[in-house]
Amino acid sequence: MSAEQNSGPKDELAKWRVEIDAVDHSILELLTQRFEITEEVGRFKAARGMNPYDPTREASQIERISQLAQEYGLDEAMVQSVFGVIRERVRDRHAEIANTETPKVGPSFTLLEQMRIKFRHIHHDPVLTISDVVGIFDLPPSNMVKVMIFHARTPDKYIVAALRGSDKVDWKKLANAARVPRHGLTLVDKEQVESVTGIPLGGLKPFGYDQRFLVIFDSDILKIRTVLCSAGTNTDSLALLSSDLLRVSGGIKASIRQNTGPT
Incomplete structure (x- = not known):
């Protein structure tokens, strides 16, 4: 098999990999934006003495993610797992903000x-x-x-x-x-x-x-x-x-x- 025949599949794979890397980059950019927004939400709640954890909001998020996974034809368990980790990090960060920015009780x-x-x-x-x-x-x-x-x-x-x-x-x-x-x-x-x-x-x-x-x-x-x-x-x-x-x-x-x- 000639070198030219071998290069065809390799070039195609290389192109797809570049596209995958670009998508990954976009995902990380969006994830960064999401965390920046939730950071502002956490500070907003702390400044007003609001409870950092809202179980009703979390339940609606889980339901919404389930619907989106079905709409996009993605494995629901996988998608919920990814967003579960995100929610956990956000909860921890909001609790941290509340602890540092809310007056403590002597x-x-x-x-x-x-x-x-x-x-x-x-x-x-x-x-x-x-x-x-x-x-x-x-x-x-x-x-x-x-x-x-x-x-x-x-x-x-x-x-x-x-x-x-x-x-x-x-x-x-x-x-x-x-x-x-x-x-x-x-x-x-x-x-x-x-x-x-x-x-x-x-x-x-x-x-x-x-x-x-x-x-x-x-x-x-x-x-x-x-x-x-x-x-x-x-x-x-x-x-x-x-x-x-x-x-x-x-x-x-x-x-x-x-x-x-x-x-």
């Missing part, structure tokens, strides 16, 4: 940073109840940590009871865990929460209390790897490992929830 963050605990800070609209938090984050209550403040008369001390958002306190178990008489245990009224803790209603956190307080974590919290809890205000929350949350609280672990069957 001692809570200082303590976490001193202990080198990784966390994600989320600034959001004011909340008062677990239902409010569910409405913002679209997460099950079992992934959230709620806090209730109790007072024991003998000995005189306060108890910070931390449970999953879906659970209820078993008073007898709580008294046993705190080693106080059940009859001397009372729940601090909502109207007194701020005067007792210095924290507004809706912002009770499960860590960062002084020696007057005993923090007790319900054991089932540790069944959830990553949990959401208040950062000490009703407009700031934290996402972190449940084991790290227990560690930073300096509290004890015990079964203090009401039994409602297997979980």
